[in-house]
Amino acid sequence: MIDFSLEPELIQLKDSVYRYATDNIIPIQEKIQLELDEKEEFAWPIWEKFKEFGLLGFPFPQEYGGQGASALATTIAWEALGLAGVDGGMVMSLSAHTILCGVPLMTFGSEDQKKRYLTKLATGEMIGCFAITEPHGGSDSIHLKTTAVKKGDRWILNGSKLYITNAPIGDLFLVLAATDKSLSSAGITAFLVEKGFKGFSVSRKLQKMGNRLSPTGEIVFEDCEVPEENVLGEVNMGFVQIVRTIFGWERSVMLSPSVGSLETVIKALMAFANNRTAFGKPISYFQAIQKKIVDMKVTLEVARSYLYTIAWHIDRGELPFVEASSFKLFWGDSIVQHIYEAIQILGGLGYMRESKIEKGYRDVRLITIGGGTSEVQRTIVARAILGLSGKEIE
Amino acid sequence: MKILVPIKRTHDPYSKIKLKPDGSGIDTSNIKFVINPFDEIAVEEALRKKEKHGGEVVILSIGTQEAVEQIRTALAMGADRGILVDTAGKTLDQDSIARIMVKIIGEEKPDLVIMGKQAIDDDSNQVGQLLSEYLNWPQATFASKVDIQDKKATVVREVDGGLETVEVDLPAIITTDLRLNQPRYASLPGIMKAKQKPLKVVKLDELGVDITPKVVVEKLETPPERKAGIKVKDVDELIAKLKEMKALPF
Numbered sequence: 001m002i003d004f005s006l007e008p009e010l011i012q013l014k015d016s017v018y019r020y021a022t023d024n025i026i027p028i029q030e031k032i033q034l035e036l037d038e039k040e041e042f043a044w045p046i047w048e049k050f051k052e053f054g055l056l057g058f059p060f061p062q063e064y065g066g067q068g069a070s071a072l073a074t075t076i077a078w079e080a081l082g083l084a085g086v087d088g089g090m091v092m093s094l095s096a097h098t099i100l101c102g103v104p105l106m107t108f109g110s111e112d113q114k115k116r117y118l119t120k121l122a123t124g125e126m127i128g129c130f131a132i133t134e135p136h137g138g139s140d141s142i143h144l145k146t147t148a149v150k151k152g153d154r155w156i157l158n159g160s161k162l163y164i165t166n167a168p169i170g171d172l173f174l175v176l177a178a179t180d181k182s183l184s185s186a187g188i189t190a191f192l193v194e195k196g197f198k199g200f201s202v203s204r205k206l207q208k209m210g211n212r213l214s215p216t217g218e219i220v221f222e223d224c225e226v227p228e229e230n231v232l233g234e235v236n237m238g239f240v241q242i243v244r245t246i247f248g249w250e251r252s253v254m255l256s257p258s259v260g261s262l263e264t265v266i267k268a269l270m271a272f273a274n275n276r277t278a279f280g281k282p283i284s285y286f287q288a289i290q291k292k293i294v295d296m297k298v299t300l301e302v303a304r305s306y307l308y309t310i311a312w313h314i315d316r317g318e319l320p321f322v323e324a325s326s327f328k329l330f331w332g333d334s335i336v337q338h339i340y341e342a343i344q345i346l347g348g349l350g351y352m353r354e355s356k357i358e359k360g361y362r363d364v365r366l367i368t369i370g371g372g373t374s375e376v377q378r379t380i381v382a383r384a385i386l387g388l389s390g391k392e393i394e
Numbered sequence: 395m396k397i398l399v400p401i402k403r404t405h406d407p408y409s410k411i412k413l414k415p416d417g418s419g420i421d422t423s424n425i426k427f428v429i430n431p432f433d434e435i436a437v438e439e440a441l442r443k444k445e446k447h448g449g450e451v452v453i454l455s456i457g458t459q460e461a462v463e464q465i466r467t468a469l470a471m472g473a474d475r476g477i478l479v480d481t482a483g484k485t486l487d488q489d490s491i492a493r494i495m496v497k498i499i500g501e502e503k504p505d506l507v508i509m510g511k512q513a514i515d516d517d518s519n520q521v522g523q524l525l526s527e528y529l530n531w532p533q534a535t536f537a538s539k540v541d542i543q544d545k546k547a548t549v550v551r552e553v554d555g556g557l558e559t560v561e562v563d564l565p566a567i568i569t570t571d572l573r574l575n576q577p578r579y580a581s582l583p584g585i586m587k588a589k590q591k592p593l594k595v596v597k598l599d600e601l602g603v604d605i606t607p608k609v610v611v612e613k614l615e616t617p618p619e620r621k622a623g624i625k626v627k628d629v630d631e632l633i634a635k636l637k638e639m640k641a642l643p644f
Contacts, residue, residue, distance in 0.1 A: 016585070020579040058582070062583060068583060
């Protein structure tokens, strides 16, 4: 039997997070968002509010200072943040910290690593980052040029990583480096690198189109020394184990705030279309406008069901890697198109900064790129459904 | 110290209310329900007093099975156990509610009853006061600050034009005003813990309370829609218009 109902506890959670964000985050955000977007600066007061509610360690076990949330509970809480209208960039920074850095650490970390780092991510004492993308390769996360060579009880890292969320404010970096290039994806290892490690540096802060409250940077390893006990998981298993788990979350759970925000956008558009008149009647009477809003609503419902299903798979201990890719592909292409149409419905108002939808448009544009481009997602799905091996695609 | 907090399931203050076509009540389809916001403040105050003085916080709701949702929310905030008096959909007036509470209070014997000054749906502001009368307990209504020490409560009340401080002996009834505190938000661990907390359901019929209504709601109507205003040039025109509308006493 299939039961599609959410547990009452999850409904309660969604309500609690929504109310918390509406009462405590939005009033602060209203005052600073536009200015920080212009200056491209991180909103520390909002981060403090994430911390206060326990969001920084939301899916971590309670013994490490977390809230013990399942993937589905995290999805629902994150969706509530989007529903309340919490800044896209700030939520992206939260996800990079909690999901991209925290979840693999919680899943594959040794007891010692979890005590040393996971507890500090939960309290916000450390800010987490995930570093896989390189300047030459973008979404090609297999052919890494950053290398790690074992020397005594240390690993020596060399190379650089680009477009790293939270890098300018980060304390802990989950870094993927090639440890055996001959083995391709089976020769990659994950390392936990602290910002103070010798040979590590943040070389620059980058300027972006959207998500501008979330700082992004480039990091460089010059004979960077990483102690042996900071290898996460097994040597050479960094991609096969860890990255695939991260991608599973990144391409589903992490996109849930934008699903919540589409619901909020639709509500705003409904009110607008019923009130705004043209040629003597509300614009909601025109089929061209109806089509846009109806399509958004259909996408919203499909996306939410799909998203919850993937989170449910994760909670069953499965690895819905291909499903997550196909969700991201669907969602990225859809949301960009829908927010484009939302601006179209709002017209001149939508083009103005005060309407905030122009910011939303710049923010969601990343979804077809970050976390693997739509093209790469299509390749992953194609490979899976056509039964092709990696070699044939490459 | 044992604190009893009666809570009411009401519509979300932010939801748009529609009436049933016959005016017999509000149309509850598509409406979100919450703990009456004043009662939520009472839950928060009870939890703070428990954190300071120890003891137990018991939640009481009188309503349909659906009110379990609101009791669970209060348990998720940190209350210890809940009681639902299941009314099976019967319509009750404020006096009946107070009489039912008297019955439960007689069994529970709390040191303090703290509740909202009124529910945001019918705004009647009566139950706390009635309860005080029937129990012969002191009352401190519209509280904006509550201190408890040596079996006494010092309560700052919001009254017209200022604040009044009263001292009452416990057990007592306190009703809360808006500025008493900012209620906490249920956390995920709190929500999960609430699942395991005891919740007793009592059938209304079994209590033997006379619930013959003394007040019957005949009909509900929405306020008439406001007409659009007009702009006037100057004060003279304004006065002329007001005279025309007979809105001036002279």
